[in-house]
Amino acid sequence: QEAPLSLEKSSIFDSDIAVEAGSGTYGDEFLSGSDQAELAIEGGDATSSHDQRTTTTDHSPWSYKPVCTDYLDELGDQLCVYTDTTFSNGRGISIFTTPQIAQEFASLLPFQDPSALSSRGINPGSGNVDNMPWYTAPIPGKGVGMLASRSLQRGDLITAYTPYLLAHMENVLSTPERERFLRVALDQLPAASRDVYLGLAKIYGEPSVVVQDVVKANAFEMQIGGQMHLAVFPEASRMNHACAPNAQYFLSPGLLTHFVHAVRPIARGEEVTISYAPPLRLHADRQAYLQSTFQFTCTCARCTHSGDRTLEDADKATEDIIALQWALSQWGSNSTASVKKAEMLVGLYRQEGLDAFLDDAYGHAALTYNAVGSARGAKKYAKLAAEAARLKYGPDAEAAMEWDRIMKDPMGHSSWRRRKTG
Template sequence: MWREMRLSFNIFAFITVASAHQDILQPITTNYAPWTHQPVCTEHLDAIDSPLCVYTNATFSNGRGISIFTTPQIAEEVAELLPLQDPAILASHGVNPDEGPWHVRELPGKGMGVLAKHDLHRGDRITAYTPCLLAHMENVLSTPEREKFWRIAIDQLPCHSKEHYLSLATIYGDPSVVNQDVVKANAFEMQLGGQMHLAVFPETSRMNHACSPNAQYYLEPSLLAHFVHAARDISKDEEITISYAPPMQPHRARQHYLLDAFHFTCTCSRCRNGKASDMALEEIDNLQSSLGDWSADSTASVKNAEALIRKYKEEGLDAFLDTAYGHAALTYNAVGSVRGTEKYAKLAAEAVTFKYGPSAAELDMWRELESKPQRHSSWRRRKSIG
């Protein structure tokens, strides 16, 4: 379930480069803490001005283990992160729990899926896990060469983590490149050391896609963790879904993306109502354009803001309500309604947290607007409440 951006290499396209068929190198050193295995490296790769090495800590997070295929410089930065310095830090944040409010079950026509063990409410945490594998998003190595290093990375994990990784869905089913195939079907993207890396979180990877998901996720690189929260209330035994595709894109664009990237045709409720869903997206776009118009002759109103929120919810876009709540907060503030401003600024901050995490840049703005609406530049900028 590779999300956010498309794969930067085709796992079956063999790239001919000078460094593609070099022998594995091992640094001559006896001190490679916090890694439990001696790093295994490519030769220097001119395209990234560095070798790439496999770094494994098999004792990470009480024996869950983690393998990282990255540059030595980035590995040094990762080694300084709290999860690798303080064994208790992940547990203190509720990361890598033994169990959660979900279970996995095979679903007709969808393979494995994640379902709620009990009723969940908006904002409830569903999962919080670290990856088994993190891999630099290079496009330099050939497919066989990349597979060789990724196989080392997975083989060095504890047996239970290796088995969990290899049990995940694949797209092509070619055993000669199984490690890359798992990544192709299941990876998220996480930035480390200023470079994008592919990250496989086995538990979260079981969550299927919906264009109107009932859960939202974010990644927290400082904890090497992936968090999922309920975006709306979820009933017991209801499937928990996230979005693999840009949800605000038209039906045809979403379908093309999912078919091209993940080789499946989405049949979620929004896709079954393709034309109607596209019309709703046009209404959302028009409402947002109106609410974003701060000119003197703007006709934006709180009615527009409330209509925008309804449209998001009607389309099942609860996981992306931060935009609608933000427009509502500013619009209520613009007509001098402190109560409306406080309500929607708080909701916008919550929605931003579910989507981007507690360190999101927008949080300060919404919290300040909630606490001091009259001091914001939008205060009484518009004439009417209607």
């Protein structure tokens, strides 16, 4: 039940997390330790390619002549900067990718049909500011955060925005070289967008690599043209992490859009959070990951001792979830799977605030009920699993459609009566 990789968030460059949790992954290719050492020696001229740009319209749909690297043997191609300053009513978009993939970008609906985004409520304009379900404000100990401007229910859309910057996830250029091109990409954006970008959170605070620093702290992975790209969505970038988040995101490569929905009721004024870390890792592991990748210590409910509940209790609940999921995945004759265990699993997910990941629990429950011949239980949980999968992977996700099929025809599924009792 893992998401296809193309729908994973990359909290910048850590594929390990993407595969394991369907969640935050900021990996290390862009700004590795060795690159940083190199950077200190070489420095970087952020604007040297700038004079190559022109304002002619010969490069449609791009606003400037693409600024390109040399041919890169490792990629079998060049990488170039492509900017459309008119994209989405002048919001703009800059892409650093190969010429071939740039063509694939240009063939996507948002480039083909200028109304495709606004007609879907994507990138709501600043004129709608009063209707926006969110606002940003400083949050003690967390920098800026996003808060709900009205009460929200599970399934409510919170944000839907396109990125300002997308960068091919290559590991070929040196950090200073990459910075030079990404700086062109940023400089070619409309000034308002460029300023917002530069105001986003950073990890290193090193001005000579500021464009990559913002990528490192804020990017999500999006697969376009068969290639993973890192994408910075400035609005969604303000969402802080929680290990039991009240919101879930997915990416739609076809619409170049990052969507966020509430996964449980959120009160007006409450902070909106997503998860950057795999939810089923133990506390120390999650903290180590968040510290090494983002340089913060999580103080969310699953990471703090509160009342009678200790961190050991929280880890015990996580271990129970893992053990139950393992038991429910066993299909041999000695399987101990039972509907009682499936109900316990659903209860634990809810108790732990893992509403963003309920598709896993509901999915196990649907199959477990189906396996003992309870079409009613299977339908109930397949419906819930489909809804939860759509919040996590998007409306057209294959996983959601599979749950739809089980909901409509439980007996037609291979799990039907596969276990005799339960």
